[in-house]
Amino acid sequence: MEWSLPFQFPFMVNALIISVMLAIPAGLLSCFLVLKGWSLMGDAISHAVLPGVVLAYVLGLPLGLGAFTAGMVCAGLTGWIDENSRVKRDTVMGVVFSGMFGLGIVMYTKIESEVHLDHILFGNMLGVGPEDMWTTGVIAVVVTGLIGFFWRDLLLQAFDEQQARAQGLHVRALHFGMLAAISLTVVAALQAVGIILAIAFLVAPGAIAFLLTKRFGIMLWLSMGIAAVCSFLGVYASFFLDSAPAPTIVLLMTAAFIGAFIRATVQSRRATV
Numbered sequence: 001m002e003w004s005l006p007f008q009f010p011f012m013v014n015a016l017i018i019s020v021m022l023a024i025p026a027g028l029l030s031c032f033l034v035l036k037g038w039s040l041m042g043d044a045i046s047h048a049v050l051p052g053v054v055l056a057y058v059l060g061l062p063l064g065l066g067a068f069t070a071g072m073v074c075a076g077l078t079g080w081i082d083e084n085s086r087v088k089r090d091t092v093m094g095v096v097f098s099g100m101f102g103l104g105i106v107m108y109t110k111i112e113s114e115v116h117l118d119h120i121l122f123g124n125m126l127g128v129g130p131e132d133m134w135t136t137g138v139i140a141v142v143v144t145g146l147i148g149f150f151w152r153d154l155l156l157q158a159f160d161e162q163q164a165r166a167q168g169l170h171v172r173a174l175h176f177g178m179l180a181a182i183s184l185t186v187v188a189a190l191q192a193v194g195i196i197l198a199i200a201f202l203v204a205p206g207a208i209a210f211l212l213t214k215r216f217g218i219m220l221w222l223s224m225g226i227a228a229v230c231s232f233l234g235v236y237a238s239f240f241l242d243s244a245p246a247p248t249i250v251l252l253m254t255a256a257f258i259g260a261f262i263r264a265t266v267q268s269r270r271a272t273v
Helices: 001-010 008-035 037-060 063-081 089-110 117-122 130-159 161-166 172-191 194-212 216-241 246-273
Strands: none
Touching: 001 008, 001 216, 008 037, 008 130, 008 194, 008 216, 008 246, 037 063, 037 089, 037 194, 063 089, 063 172, 130 172, 161 172, 161 216, 172 194, 172 216, 172 246, 194 216, 194 246, 216 246
16 A cells, blocks of 8 residues: 555664654753743754764764764853853854854865765764664663653753752753753754754754643643654655655644644634633
8 A cells, every 4th residue: 555655665664763763852852942942052052063073083983972072062161151251141052053063064174074964964864774773762761761750850940940949959960961961862863854953853842832731741741742743744754755854844843833823822812802
């Protein structure tokens, strides 16, 4: 049957699996990024990993290790400048991530390598191998487990940092733990969706869920479900549309956001009538 054709190709099955695995931690993190107003932080880390990837290739190290290190350097540098200057955080993030991304582009053009920049920027979901599957799977389990264990602490820190500190929570540890989780998820997204589209996975599901519910617990489950369904359907539809899977997933998430926005607007107007 025609509907089952994608499941007959191993590369399509691998793409379906890795997209859903990535959707789970990204969906969870998305909720916190939306609530904390950290969308630009996810964008910053996604772009800042490029010099780390190139440097890791030169040194013969795992590309994921280079990406994670560069992401944490970006996050740490952003926090240090924010604490020691009068410049607003969003401005600092814009300067830091664009600077690191530019550095990565320059490094890439100066170093002869077999690394395809298009795959780093836009991903290569249809070309993932066993190593990519394992890396994404391990990161998904670690990030999901940590957020599942600390979600209440992270929620309090997101809403009221002073109250979290007064209750004895290690606010700084939670802060950098969240940054580490974002960096790890970006590493997982690197092969699947690439640097450019990773931000959509880290922001869109939480934004959609935020429009659909006012309860954070439900928001977490909705965000994961939306990310997983859009990822699966996006890869599946891309087979018949003859399009790239990652952009198709992002288009579905965008359509879902528009639908959720219209629904929320209609309900708001009805409530005021």
